[in-house]
Amino acid sequence: MFESAEIGHRLGKSEYKREEPKLRQALLAAQYALLENGKFPVIVLVNGVDGAGKGETVNLFNEWMDPRHVHTHAFGLLTEEERERPEMWRFWRALPPKGRIGIHFGSWYTDPIVQRVLGKDKRAVFKQRLEHIRHFERMLAAEGALVLKLWFHLSKDLQKKRFKKLAADKRTAWRVTKEDWKRFDHYDEFRDVCEDALRETSTGEAPWHVIEGWDHEYRSLTAGKLLLDAINRRLKDGPVAVAPSAPPPEPSIDGRDVLKALDYKAKLPPKRYDRRLDEAQARLAGLTRSKAMKDRSIILVFEGMDAAGKGSTIRRLTRAIDARFYRVIPIAAPTDEERAQPYLWRFWRHVPRHGHAVIFDRSWYGRVLVERVEGFCQEGDWMRAYHEINDFEEQLTTAGAIVAKFWMAVTPEEQLRRFKEREKTPHKRFKITPRTGATARSGRPTSGRSAT
Amino acid sequence: MFESAEIGHRLGKSEYKREEPKLRQALLAAQYALLENGKFPVIVLVNGVDGAGKGETVNLFNEWMDPRHVHTHAFGLLTEEERERPEMWRFWRALPPKGRIGIHFGSWYTDPIVQRVLGKDKRAVFKQRLEHIRHFERMLAAEGALVLKLWFHLSKDLQKKRFKKLAADKRTAWRVTKEDWKRFDHYDEFRDVCEDALRETSTGEAPWHVIEGWDHEYRSLTAGKLLLDAINRRLKDGPVAVAPSAPPPEPSIDGRDVLKALDYKAKLPPKRYDRRLDEAQARLAGLTRSKAMKDRSIILVFEGMDAAGKGSTIRRLTRAIDARFYRVIPIAAPTDEERAQPYLWRFWRHVPRHGHAVIFDRSWYGRVLVERVEGFCQEGDWMRAYHEINDFEEQLTTAGAIVAKFWMAVTPEEQLRRFKEREKTPHKRFKITPRTGATARSGRPTSGRSAT
Numbered sequence: 001m002f003e004s005a006e007i008g009h010r011l012g013k014s015e016y017k018r019e020e021p022k023l024r025q026a027l028l029a030a031q032y033a034l035l036e037n038g039k040f041p042v043i044v045l046v047n048g049v050d051g052a053g054k055g056e057t058v059n060l061f062n063e064w065m066d067p068r069h070v071h072t073h074a075f076g077l078l079t080e081e082e083r084e085r086p087e088m089w090r091f092w093r094a095l096p097p098k099g100r101i102g103i104h105f106g107s108w109y110t111d112p113i114v115q116r117v118l119g120k121d122k123r124a125v126f127k128q129r130l131e132h133i134r135h136f137e138r139m140l141a142a143e144g145a146l147v148l149k150l151w152f153h154l155s156k157d158l159q160k161k162r163f164k165k166l167a168a169d170k171r172t173a174w175r176v177t178k179e180d181w182k183r184f185d186h187y188d189e190f191r192d193v194c195e196d197a198l199r200e201t202s203t204g205e206a207p208w209h210v211i212e213g214w215d216h217e218y219r220s221l222t223a224g225k226l227l228l229d230a231i232n233r234r235l236k237d238g239p240v241a242v243a244p245s246a247p248p249p250e251p252s253i254d255g256r257d258v259l260k261a262l263d264y265k266a267k268l269p270p271k272r273y274d275r276r277l278d279e280a281q282a283r284l285a286g287l288t289r290s291k292a293m294k295d296r297s298i299i300l301v302f303e304g305m306d307a308a309g310k311g312s313t314i315r316r317l318t319r320a321i322d323a324r325f326y327r328v329i330p331i332a333a334p335t336d337e338e339r340a341q342p343y344l345w346r347f348w349r350h351v352p353r354h355g356h357a358v359i360f361d362r363s364w365y366g367r368v369l370v371e372r373v374e375g376f377c378q379e380g381d382w383m384r385a386y387h388e389i390n391d392f393e394e395q396l397t398t399a400g401a402i403v404a405k406f407w408m409a410v411t412p413e414e415q416l417r418r419f420k421e422r423e424k425t426p427h428k429r430f431k432i433t434p435r436t437g438a439t440a441r442s443g444r445p446t447s448g449r450s451a452t
Numbered sequence: 453m454f455e456s457a458e459i460g461h462r463l464g465k466s467e468y469k470r471e472e473p474k475l476r477q478a479l480l481a482a483q484y485a486l487l488e489n490g491k492f493p494v495i496v497l498v499n500g501v502d503g504a505g506k507g508e509t510v511n512l513f514n515e516w517m518d519p520r521h522v523h524t525h526a527f528g529l530l531t532e533e534e535r536e537r538p539e540m541w542r543f544w545r546a547l548p549p550k551g552r553i554g555i556h557f558g559s560w561y562t563d564p565i566v567q568r569v570l571g572k573d574k575r576a577v578f579k580q581r582l583e584h585i586r587h588f589e590r591m592l593a594a595e596g597a598l599v600l601k602l603w604f605h606l607s608k609d610l611q612k613k614r615f616k617k618l619a620a621d622k623r624t625a626w627r628v629t630k631e632d633w634k635r636f637d638h639y640d641e642f643r644d645v646c647e648d649a650l651r652e653t654s655t656g657e658a659p660w661h662v663i664e665g666w667d668h669e670y671r672s673l674t675a676g677k678l679l680l681d682a683i684n685r686r687l688k689d690g691p692v693a694v695a696p697s698a699p700p701p702e703p704s705i706d707g708r709d710v711l712k713a714l715d716y717k718a719k720l721p722p723k724r725y726d727r728r729l730d731e732a733q734a735r736l737a738g739l740t741r742s743k744a745m746k747d748r749s750i751i752l753v754f755e756g757m758d759a760a761g762k763g764s765t766i767r768r769l770t771r772a773i774d775a776r777f778y779r780v781i782p783i784a785a786p787t788d789e790e791r792a793q794p795y796l797w798r799f800w801r802h803v804p805r806h807g808h809a810v811i812f813d814r815s816w817y818g819r820v821l822v823e824r825v826e827g828f829c830q831e832g833d834w835m836r837a838y839h840e841i842n843d844f845e846e847q848l849t850t851a852g853a854i855v856a857k858f859w860m861a862v863t864p865e866e867q868l869r870r871f872k873e874r875e876k877t878p879h880k881r882f883k884i885t886p887r888t889g890a891t892a893r894s895g896r897p898t899s900g901r902s903a904t
Contacts, residue, residue: 055774055775055776058775059771059774061775062770062775063770066763068766068781068813070775071779072775073776074776079531079533080532080533081531081532103775105775174741289626315515315518318514318515319514319515322507322511323510323513323514323522323524324507324510324524324525324526324557327523327524328519328520328522329520330520335787335788335789336787336788337787337788337789361520
């Protein structure tokens with residue numbers, strides 16, 4: 001994979017001088033066309049070998065384009081708030097909104113590669129992490145994002161030469177640290193692992209571009225033209241078609257399903273209910289105060305038909321726990337900041353820190369429920385959502401979250417009866433809106449879009 | 453101040469049983485009326501003596517109302533991200549949006565009181581911090597927020613009795629820590645400092661309510677009714693009129709001002725410009741890499757007439773610094789999440805961590821420029837803005853930020869010439885919008901609302 005970036009690519013200074021102003025003007029125009037179009041974000045990953053000009057290129061991008069609409073993020077050590085959440089949280093947090101360019105200096109590739117080189121991750125774990133990355137990038141592409149992955153490479157000889165040159169000059173000596181030399185000693189392992197990573201993640205929707213990093217002129221012009229072409233092509237051709245990672249679940253062919261198989265007449269006598277509720281609430285209160293919660297978080301999801309009792313069930317739960325411990329997130333219509341991001345972004349932003357609970361009243365399942373049923377999203381969107389949701393929840397649990405999901409079911413007849421009751425009972429009235437009323441008869445899961 | 457909360461307030465259990473369901477229903481109705489109204493947030497501060505029922509009351513509020521629209525925040529130790537920003541950043545971050553209720557358990561009062569009791573803040577510092585709080589709350593009120601401040605009090609004897617009672621019961625013993633007993637030893641100093649704090653911050657727009665905390669029934673009903681009355685009154689009467697903290701600057705009476713006194717013909721010969729720009733950029737690059745930046749941040753503000761050169765000046769700056777170091781924030785129309793918050797919120801969210809720079813292309817000065825001139829805000833809003841801006845910038849510098857503000861001036865004739873030039877030059881055309889064109893002749897500062 002790196003051979004083509006070890007052949008001594010060079011560009012004459014005079015050619016650079018001729019080409020650079022043209023490129024610069026074209027990039028600026030492309031950036032403004034993107035801003036005006038406003039339909040997709042551009043995510044540029046800048047990775048590669050130390051000394052291969054990553055930083056210089058990022059600075060050049062910011063110089064060539066209007067830096068007011070470029071979001072540059074360098075990912076260093078994890079902060080406290082990041083450490084207590086899934087690995088990808090910091091990257092979700094840094095995603096550029098539609099119309100903007102985000103440059104990620106260091107990215108979701110850095111840690112898997114480093115851990116593998118250091119031997120801390122076994123090969124199987126490494127492969128698995130690469131698979132997660134493929135899914136993540138496929139999701140980004142499917143959401144319309146343009147993902148441009150640049151890898152800056154130097155051969156072993158040239159990296160050594162670069163370090164020596166930098167170290168010899170007083171003005172640049174600070175750029176070569178002991179760490180850099182230490183890493184250089186592992187050049188060969190590093191190269192092997194990176195080659196693996198690139199090969200396995202160079203997909204149709206997000207291919208890698210390897211750039212030889214020695215010659216400033218060649219490197220800069222190549223990187224700039226890649227960015228320019230990518231934006232212009234995307235503006236012209238529209239989004240690439242992305243095949244979903246996995247097929248959605250098969251529909252039932254015998255007409256049976258879990259919801260139909262439920263016993264809707266199941267009852268608990270009031271006295272037993274009161275006793276068992278008390279017991280359960282006391283137990284819950286104790287558990288949330290347990291020391292073990294220090295490294296865990298709780299994420300609860302409530303879905304189901306309107307008037308099936310989501311709100312009141314949540315209140316039975318929250319009554320048992322300290323208000324400082326939990327947060328309830330009612331999922332209503334997305335804000336404009338949320339609409340400018342991939343679908344799951346609005347849920348990622350609420351992922352709790354350790355020692356805390358978040359209760360979702362409606363959730364990411366809206367994608368495969370109300371949005372699917374009412375046509376708020378395309379077929380391709382909800383088809384791929386099944387797999388994306390699995391990925392998301394896996395990341396949550398891997399980071400120590402306890403994820404529990406509840407489906408509240410009610411028959412169409414009972415739902416209608418409750419709607420009518422609500423109309424009559426004053427303090428329940430605020431829960432009834434034209435939307436919920438309209439779909440009552442069908443018994444289908446509805447809204448999650450009204451504010452109540 | 454606390455005398456009225458040491459007279460042994462009590463309420464019979466039967467009266468509580470009669471009143472509580474009514475209160476609960478009324479609160480829920482008020483909460484939904486607030487949600488529907490959507491014009492102001494409710495900020496409830498819960499402070500007071502340990503063991504006086506703060507936590508229980510917060511839990512009750514969450515139980516009585518719909519917890520999906522209540523944001524409860526407990527402010528404990530500062531996180532890494534909070535420590536590197538002004539003290540108030542964490543509170544700005546936690547403000548509830550319009551229509552919602554935020555309950556702040558521990559608040560901006562906690563640290564000033566604790567530092568004063570421990571003797572770490574001198575009296576003068578303490579007074580100053582209280583003054584800042586008054587300004588902050590006045591701003592909240594002026595922005596339409598309803599600020600309800602509850603103080604839960606216990607006399608010295610009753611606090612002791614409460615601690616002993618809790619400690620004697622296995623189920624509640626965990627609630628009384630060594631720390632609590634240690635603080636109890638300082639009860640008298642604590643009381644004096646708190647009394648001072650409450651007296652000095654009990655303002656017309658945000659008065660304190662002191663509640664005797666011994667009796668569960670009395671305490672709960674009192675707190676609940678205070679909240680209910682406050683919301684209903686605000687819904688009925690609208691926002692209170694808030695006098696600005698200070699008058700806006702006097703207009704000039706002799707017609708002279710700084711802008712008119714500028715030498716608009718000042719020039720730098722190209723050669724000297726190139727040399728001095730090179731020198732300055734090299735110096736800037738070096739300074740941003742200085743170790744001293746570890747505890748400092750940089751906040752730059754660019755304001756001025758359209759076409760005065762804000763964008764190009766910012767680019768001269770950013771060209772000199774590493775892209776990982778800075779972020780440029782172009783101030784365009786606020787998002788809907790921003791519109792649901794006090795005016796300065798959209799700037800607070802971009803306050804950088806130590807070691808980083810943020811460059812604002814237009815800024816909070818929009819309030820006293822474009823918003824004032826074009827009537828986007830009320831007279832009272834821009835009048836008070838002068839003082840609020842001073843407060844904001846003082847907080848930034850106190851936290852270690854270097855704040856520098858630049859006004860780019862241009863004559864109306866030169867501005868018009870540049871607009872015409874932009875129309876002709878292809879890559880400059882995207883900067884011209886109907887808005888900027890329309891106000892060209894007047895030479896007034898404009899827009900900051902267009903996306904470019």
